[in-house]
Amino acid sequence: MKEENVYGREETTASLAYAPFVKGMKQIFPVAATGIVDRLVFGILARQAGLGVTEAMLFSLLVNAGSSQFAAVGLISQGIVGWPILVSTLLLNARHLLYGLSLGPTFRGTATWKLALMGGWLNDETYALTATNLAAGEKPSLSYFAGASAADYLIWNISTLAGALFGTIFTNTEAYGLDFAFVATFLGFLAVNLASSFHLKVAGCAAVVACIGYAIGGATIAIIAGTLTAVVIGAVSGER
């Protein structure tokens, strides 16, 4: 993690390089496409929770972080509009801290204003693609990241709009099992993140503590207690 950015001069100019930008757009496409249904569902659920098309769109335009948007709409649908939304947003998006930590050293020589822009579009898809690309030995490229982000953002918002526009067609959501969509989505996130037996153990410990927290103080307490448990286990465990 300590190597200097010894790559091309592309990052020192303000202009975007065409070739890596297009490459980023092309490569994010299959990644972003897998999320289309997820985002359609978000649009639908936002409408089910009583939000308008505008609010549903503002979520995707401004927040641009799927899981926290799902959680917020879930809370809103239960009539909770308050601090739990902010807590769940912070907890769910805390993983971006890690993405930033992971990519930062690679973009060591990059101007602050560019990193500030990059930060706006640093999400699961753009991070996963960029990290995979770097791991494959490609040189770090802001243009590549920008292209990937642009395509991802476009797909994300078009899908949300489509879901929000058609979201009122589905009236009997329970019959379609849509009330379970939130939980199923997050179980998917959990499955994808269980990368090793250690992750499994951490998830198990977090779940036990979360259940105790849930019994004492409900869902928000459960998430805070469970996540802190996971962080502490990770921090005190030795090098892996």
Next chain:
Amino acid sequence: MNDKILLYIGLMALITYLTRFPMLLFSSRWDIPAWLKRGLAMVPVGVFSSMTIPTILFHAPGGSWNPEYLGAGLVSLGVGLWKKQIVWALFAGVVTIALWRQVVQWM
């Protein structure tokens, strides 16, 4: 209600941005202690586990415990582990619970 929602969307956007930019900037300029990295690496697993497991274990619509979430949740998690894609877990869980409810209705 409406203005309040807009306020919260704005605050969510701000919080989310603060999880994205500062660390990117910080780590591009300084090094992060290893223990903090290890702790942060466990955040996703911790969050997703805490969000889902209590929900499927204690699912009690209308006050009485119902196994439908637990059943569909296990299917969802299993398919997610098998396919390693969120969208498959979403489909599997929703389809399972929709079928489950149909069967319960017929019975």
